[in-house]
Amino acid sequence: MIKSHLFYGSNFRYAFVPLSKIKRYITYKISKLQTKSEINKSEKISVLSTVRDFIMIVAIYLYFTGWIFVYYQFREFGISLPSVDIPVYYFFLYSYTVISENLLWFILPLALLLALAHTSNKIAKILGIVIISAGFFPVCFYLAKKSGEGESLRLRSGDAKNITLIFKESALASLSDKSLKLHDLEYLLDENFQKPLKLLTQTNQSYFVFFQPPPDSGSSLLPRCYVYEINKSDIYLSRIKLPNVKVQVTNNAK
Numbered sequence: 013m014i015k016s017h018l019f020y021g022s023n024f025r026y027a028f029v030p031l032s033k034i035k036r037y038i039t040y041k042i043s044k045l046q047t048k049s050e051i052n053k054s055e056k057i058s059v060l061s062t063v064r065d066f067i068m069i070v071a072i073y074l075y076f077t078g079w080i081f082v083y084y085q086f087r088e089f090g091i092s093l094p095s096v097d098i099p100v101y102y103f104f105l106y107s108y109t110v111i112s113e114n115l116l117w118f119i120l121p122l123a124l125l126l127a128l129a130h131t132s133n134k135i136a137k138i139l140g141i142v143i144i145s146a147g148f149f150p151v152c153f154y155l156a157k158k159s160g161e162g163e164s165l166r167l168r169s170g171d172a173k174n175i176t177l178i179f180k181e182s183a184l185a186s187l188s189d190k191s192l193k194l195h196d197l198e199y200l201l202d203e204n205f206q207k208p209l210k211l212l213t214q215t216n217q218s219y220f221v222f223f224q225p226p227p228d229s230g231s232s233l234l235p236r237c238y239v240y241e242i243n244k245s246d247i248y249l250s251r252i253k254l255p256n257v258k259v260q261v262t263n264n265a266k
Contacts, residue, residue: 066125066126069125069141069145071104073107073148073149074103074104075100075104075107076153076156077106077110077111077152077155077156078102078104078105078106078107078156079093079103079106079156080152080153080156080157080160081106081107081109081110081156081157081159081160082098082102082103082106082160084156084157084160084164085160085163085164086164086212086213087160088160088161088164088165089164089212089220089222089237089239090239091239091241095215095241096213096220097215107156109159109163110152110155110156110159113155113159114155114159117151117155121144121148121151124140124144125141125144128141128144167210167212168222168224168234168237169234172210172211172212173210173252173254173255174208174209174210174252175208175209175210175211175219175221175250175251175252175253176209176250176251176253177209177219177221177242177247177249177250177251178247178248178250178251179246179247179248180246180247180248182246183246183247208223208253209221209222209223209240210222210223210224211252212239214244217243217244217245218242218244219240219241219242219244219247219250220239220240220241221240221242222237222238222239222240223237223238223240224237224238225237
């Protein structure tokens, strides 16, 4: 038995409370606090798990969209994707072009996934996520393919930067070897010095350039495009010509 004080205003009296009751009361309070802590911890883990899964799904679609975009962009120029050595993280950046051109198509499934993430019905949540995720892959493929082909058309239409390549003498000597039978060698050199070559992309080892003749007068059809892969080891100097840009001139005179 343990003696405790019970106060009533200015008077007090002694009462005896069994020690077992105090132990049960303390145990009950401790277990209640532990249960509450476990619930809060479980809720935090659930939220973090949902965020992790959501980011994982988004990352998969961004990579897939960027890869398809770049694949069809270079495919239009007859260049295989492995030959341009694009870093993996670049595909996430390239997906921005597709998303910016088709923003509504990406907002809608994103809103549906966020709505499903907060539903209490687990079966409906899983089924909805699977259907949306599976159905959005062909949509991403179509949008990325369309944007990639459109980007190649914009480059051929004049959006690419002009580049001039100065060949090393050893490279020119090798190219001038008649046994190579390069019937378009003179054509390439004429394009390089007299007409603008366009820079498509470059890697650590090569320049990928192309020459796009302008369309005939009164025609909207682009003529045949010529694409060249040139080793950087054969180049003495490269010069990229940027177009004129309008700038805002501020008058600082007082």
